Structure formats: structure tokens, C-alpha cells
Amino acid sequence: MGPAIVSLIKQLTSESNVQLPKIFTPAHLNLVFKRSYYYTEKVPRTNLYTRISLIGSPNISVAPILDQWIEDGKKVRSVELQSIIRALRARKRFNQALELSEWMSNKGAFPFFPGDRAVQLDLIGKVRGIQAAETYFEELAVKSEKIYGAFLNCCVREGLVEKSLSLLQKMKDKGFATSPLTYNDIMCLYLNMGQLEKIPLVLSEMKETGVCPDNFSYRICINSYGSRSDFNSIENLLNEVESQPDFRIDWSTYTTAASVYIKAGFNEKARSYMKKAEEKVQTDARGYNSLITLYASLGEKTEMMRIWGLKKTATKRQINNDYMTMMGSLVKLGELEEAETLFNEWESAGNLYDFRVPNVLLIGYTQNGFVEKAEMTLDGIIGRGNIPIPNSWGIIAAGFVGKGNMKKAFECMTKAFALQPQNPGWLPKPGIVSSILDWLGREGKDEEVESFINSLKRIASTDGEIYHALIRAHLSKGDEVEEAILEDMKADNIDEDEDTKKIHSSR
Template identity: 55%
Template sequence: MAAGTFLAILNSNKKTNALTANVILARTKSYCFTPNTVKSNNLYSRINAVGDPRCGVDPVLQQWVQEGRHVNELQLQRIIRDLRARRRYSHALEVCKWMSNSDLEFSSSDCAVQLDLIGRVHGLMSAKSFFSSMTDQEKTVKTYGALLNCYVREGLLDESLSLMKKMREMGFLSSPLNYNDLMCLYTNTGQLEKVPDVLLEMKRNGVSPDKFSYRICINSYGARADINSMEKVIQEMKSHRHIKMDWVTYSTVANHYIKAGLKEKALYYVKKCEKNVGKDAVGYNHLISFYASLGNKDEMKRLWDLQKAKCRKQINRDYITMLGSLVKLGELEETEKLLEEWEFSCKTFDFRVPNILLIGYCQKGLIGKAEAKLQDIIKRKKTATPNSWSIIAAGYLNKNNMEKAFECFKEALAVQAQNRDWRPKASLISSILSWLGENGEVEDAEAFVKLLIAKVPPKSEMYHALLKAYIRNGKEVEGLLECMKDYKIDVDEETMKILSLRQQNS
């Protein structure tokens, strides 16, 4: 690629990105859901068919009514609840808004759900504005609680405490839910020592803690390795008849005992966890992971067989857990066999599953074997994700084989459309850029940066690599310096140090 052509690409990048966004938007409007294409007699099935979050579900609801079909509050509430559980917040909010604008009854609980969804989709300011627009009758304990949840989600301690104080004055702190929110906030902000104080305050105010209250407190003590206090909270929790001890609580306790290196205590609670797990596949995943941490392969395999017998089917998540546990114990041959079993039975090919084996190979230094496995999957007409190629690139980097790391990372950038949420590791980018600047050809450096800026914003280290490559090959750098200026990347000490190399090379 000629230097002038490359600089033109960099200079036009902002306009190109804006144009691309407009093209995507235009295409979205054309391929978004067309109501007539879905013939299901189930409203949720029709809404669920709108998989793209950029596409609206309003037309689905409108068509449903136009067909003379009945819709009621309970039906929409169930749909909203399911969409929220699946993190389809924008679609859940649309259904909520449609419901509020219809002739259906819209309760304070529905209003609280809408407030929470606005906070998730549009941010805190929009949620606060919506709350301010409510009538006094709509501002109930539930809507105040939803606003508090928005503050907690944003990690705003002062605002949360202020709102809690107001809720206390209004007599709105009669359930453990809001106290639990505050304990979660202290946990998320690293103030674990304050969590038990909230539990004490809750009890002083005549509010009975629920299992979530105790679980958060158990976790706060466990995270601080205060095992004695954690055990006391467990015993207090057990003493309450209204609280049923579940596998999740036992799992939380077992995890902290494992981290503390108390194997016997850990095993006791792992067994308690198993007695309560029932047919919950997630619970079996926890148990398998615990035994992997304890180094017990036989128990892992026993629980895997038990999970197969008791749970209806094994999904990709379950295989990821078992494969990861085998890799943790260094059992690569068994990992290979289990991956073959998954490949034979899976209905949806998910690259996160074979990625576990690729990681295992790389951890053992078998980078060539990892790349060969990935190439074998690709030959079977599977398009690799950037994550897969990135794993191989990192493996070669650890072996100091920069040429191969560079080639594999280029492959990752080339297929990034397969995972738009993928974010390459900064350390991997830095290492490759540094190597290109010191050793790479100008064309290679330019091609790599061109791919890179399609994924991450331009940074000084990209231009530093290009500057080094240009100077080593006797090319003019004024155009690059202008690009840095356009992107408001300052000429710093490192830049000046690189530019001083021109005199040495002249």
C-alpha cells in the first residue's frame, strides 16, 4: 500500500465511519421485522422472532391487535419478565411503553419496571426524568425502589444513601429488598466491611433479612477471609424457619472455603450443595468446578454423568464448564474426547466450546497443535471468531514467535465481524505494534493499523509503530504527524524520542 493512499485512508476514517453507520441504519430499516412474515398464534413467539435489538417490536403488537386478537395485562407482564430475564431490555421497554399507552391497567409495579428499564436502556438521567414526571400517586414504594436500583447500578453511593433516608422517612423501608440493594452497592464499590452494618440496621428496624441478605453478608465476610464471622452468619441463617437453605448459598460458602484453602470445610459444603441441587444444571456446573479446584477428577466425572442423567439436556454452557475443568487438571486427552462428543451432538456450533481446548493447548505450549485444531474446524466450513485466533496469537506471543503472533492476530482482526463485541487485549496489541515498529515492513505496519482502527480508536502507540517503520525505511513522516494532530493525539516525549531517530538514520 502506498504511503499516500494509507494516509488518505486514515484522514477519511471519521467520514467513513459516519457513512458506514448511515448505511447500516438504512439496511436495518429494510431487513427489520416484517409482521406478515410471522404466522404464529402465540404473541411471545412473534416478539421473540425479532432477534435484532435494533428492530422494534411495536409493529408486532399493533398487528396482533389489528388481527382482532386478545391481549391482557398478565400476558404482557409475562413477556416483559421473560425479555428482562434474557437481557433484551430495549424490547422489554417497548412492550412496557405500549402497555402504558394502551387501555390496559398499568399498575405501580408496571411503572416501577418501566423506570428500571429506562435506566438500563437510556441511562440514569432519563430514569430520573421519568420519575420526576410521575404523579404523587405513582411514586410508591416500588417506584422509589426502582429509582434506588438505578443509583445502585451506577455505583452512586451518596445518592443512594440520600434516597434511602427519604424512603425511611416515608416509611418505605419495610422489606429487605432496598437494604439488599445497598449491601450490593457496598460490595461493588469495595466497601465490604460496611455490609454487615446494613444487615444489623435492617434487623434493628424490624425488617427480617431474606436469603439474599444473608448471602450478600456471607460473601462480604468470605471475600475478606473472615471465616469465623462467615460461619456465624451461616448458623444464624439456618436458625430462621422462614428461610430455606438452597444450593446457591452452600455454593457461595464452599467457594470461600476453597479459596481459603480449608479443604475439609469446603467438601462439607460442596456435599450440602449437591444434596440441594435437584435438577438444576447450573448447580451441577458449580459442583464440577469445585471438584476441579479441589483436584478431584473422579468426582467431576461422577457429577457430569449425574447431570446427564438428571437434567433434560446438556447445552454449550455445560460443556464449557466440564471442558474447562478438565483443562484445569491438565487432562487434554479427555478434553479432546469430550469435545468430539460435543461436536457430534451440538445443534448450534459455538466457538467458545472448542476455544477451551485451544487455551489448554496453549497453556501447555502446544501452540502448533492449537492452530492445527483451529484450521481443522475452519476446513469444515466454520468461520472462526476473532477470539479463537486471538488465543493462538497470544500463545505464539508467549513463545516469543512474533511473526506467527502477528499473522494470527491479523486473522482475528479480519474476522471481527463474527463477534462485534470482541475487544482485543491491549497487551497483545501493544506487543505486536512494538514488534512491527522495530522489525516489520512498512506495508505490514500500515495494513495492521488499518485493520486495527476499524475496531479500536486511534492511539499514540499505533502512530509510534508507524513512525518507527517509516523512519527505518527512510520515508517521510509529516503526513503521519498531521494525522496525529487531526485525531488530537499529542506529540509526547516518546514521539520526540522516535523522531530523533531520523538524524541517526540520515
């Protein structure tokens, strides 16, 4: 394998780092759980790792690759398989991660520890649903604290309050509620269900039972206090934490507090916590990115640039997410020329070409009325040999819709449709498609309407707005609406609009 390929693989795999979500959503719970079990050892990325990580589609089975690997007489270690599962989960390829986990457990040739079963249980919940996860949990003869924690995470993710609290009580009875992760799950449950007043009570219970809260525990409480505009409690909580000699408060706890104060309009207080966060960041790129985003919210370009300079000095290199953060912050402040300069820097940095980065610039251009420049920029990128993703053309199509140039919007969306088969997860924005369909119904040629509708049906969007626009396009051209469209609407539980009702009444 040549050096260039090795470099490409390293860039590809390094771009799969999971970033902390900005709010406490079920996705955040996934991150909490992922950090809990066996994900501490770093394993060298082997040929097997790269073979699986470079699979293009998340729907492709990984089992044949593993079977062939074994048939070729090559060895594989448990810790290596665990590392690959971790990478797949980080990339949200849960089906493949579960397949690999079950391959590992079914082979019988690898030790399968409680941490492995906990991860498998969590993956079953994600892929097959809570009922399948509960069946798996109940069938396990031996249930460790990690197994209980994994099932609790599944229940919390689904918003099952009674089941989650019942499971917590069982964990207490068995002496399994010894980790802050367990209580963090319950606090996240209350936060997501809007029962904010119960969160401080959980924190108090942790302390009373001898379970030491962690930074995540305090961040949940800070957010709950912020949602209730209880700023005195935030101050008291942070003062309490800072006074604990054996506890190290991290940058993220301070930036969480700063974000709460910015939303409330208390900018000076936010800045004081941002300064404290800066003292804690050291070499953590996520911390610098968080500070850049916060300063952008305050409209402070000078501080943004200062933090960006500190980050470039403190970290070895800037990955795509770093450029996206900084460019997005510049776009937010209307600094399009500087965002373009940073984009040029990114292109020359040698990172794996990720179209999410230029998309930030394209959005900036279109939002500020420079849609023609956005199109010219994208054409230039393509001219340099890069293949865009559908959303790149979708962004420009939206810009042309905003300017009323429907012919150009149609052309751009057609280009997006052409790229969709290689990007099956992409769906166009219903409002943009509806506008284009309405225009096609009035002014488009028959072959254009037919081609566009066929492409739309291939993508199989089930949004009601698109269905209704499809029907209006048929009616505008004087065509009979296909029975299949009406059947699809019924199957997708899409309510009829006035045009649909007229069709049914005339049949």
C-alpha cells in the first residue's frame, strides 16, 4: 500500500471523531453510553480496520469481509474487533456495528465480556427497537451493572419514564447504582421530558448515596437551571464545584454556563466563564471550537480570531470540523471574504475533501443574496476534480428559489438528483421541491415534468407537501394523477389537501 493511500486512509478515519452535542438530546445519551464501556484502549488501525471503515454504504454487510479474513488464515484480536465496533458507532453505522458484534459473539472464538454485551444491547435498541432490547436483556442469565446501565440507556432514549425509574430502583436494590452515569441518564430523561425541577433532586440524591457527580452531571443541572432562568442556582452550583479540592471542573462545564448566560443576554457574565474555559482548554480542539462559536454569538470577531490563532498553535493540525466551525462563525458575522480566504487555506491543507466545508461558504453566499457567486464557486470546485454531494446543489437551488429564478433552481435540483444514488441518505427540502414542482406545472415542458417527478419518486420522499405538489404538477399539465401516488399517500398516512379531495370526488 503506497504512502498516498495510507495518508488518505488516515485522513478518512480521523474525520470520524464524535463532537459533543450542544444540547442534551437522546444523541447525547449515546455519547455518554459510548464512553462508558471498553472504549479506552487505542488500537492500531490494521488492514481489517481500513477494509471495513472504507465501506461506502452503511447497508453493506461486513460479515463476508470478516469471514474472508479468517479463511485467508489471518488473525484478529478481540480488542481489534471492539475498536472497529467503536469506529462504526462513531460514524452512526449501527447496523454494521451490531452485525460485527453478533458475529463476534456467535463465533465463540472470542471472549465476550459484560462490556461487550452492554454495547450489543445498546446497538439492538438502536437498530431493532426497545422491545428487542428488552427481550435480549431478559434472556441474559447474568446481568451485570453494565448490562443494567445499557438497558436503562435504551429506556431513557425512548423517553420511557416509568420503566426507567423502575429499572433504576432495581439497580439500587442490587447495589448497581454506583456510577454517575446511571443518575446522569435519569437527569437527561427529566430534561428531555421537560421535568426540569426534578433534576437538582437527582443530583442531591447522588451526593446523599455517596455517588460523586461528574462534569456531565453538573452540565445537565446548569442547563436545567438556565431553562428556568434560575441564575442564582447556577452561580451557587459553580461556586460549590470550584470549592471542591479533589474535583477538576472542565472547559465544557464553563462553556455550558456561558452559553446559558448568552441566551439570557448576560454577556459580561458569559465572558467571565469563557475566560475560565479558556484556561482549561489546553490542547482540546473541541474546546477552542466551542469558544469560537460562543464569541461568534457575541459578535466578537477579534476574540474569534484570537482563539483560532491559539488553537492553531496548541493543536497539531486543523481537521475539517475545525474549519467548518471557524468558517461558519465568520459567515454568521457576515465576513464572507475572510470565510473564503479560510476556505482556500483549507483546500491547500491536504485534508480529505469533505463537501460539508465548502457548503458552509455556499450557504453564506446564498443567504446574503450572492447565489450566482455560490454557483460559480461550486463549478470551480468541480472543475478541480471534486465530486459534490447532492446537498451542495440543493443549497444553490434554494438560493435561486429565494431570488425567484425557478429555471436555475430546477437545473440545480436536477443536478442534485443525479448525485443522489451515490448519497442515499440525502433528501431534498420539501419546500424547495414544492416550489419547483409548482413552477414546472405552469411553465415546464412535459419531458421535464416527467423526468423530475420520476426522480422524486425514486428518492421516495414521504413528505405531504411534496405529495401535494406532485399532484398539483400533474393537474397543471392536464394529466391524470397516477393511482400509485394516491396509494402511496395513503400508505404514508399523508392527509389529503383540497386538490386531492377534488381528484377523489371526480372518480
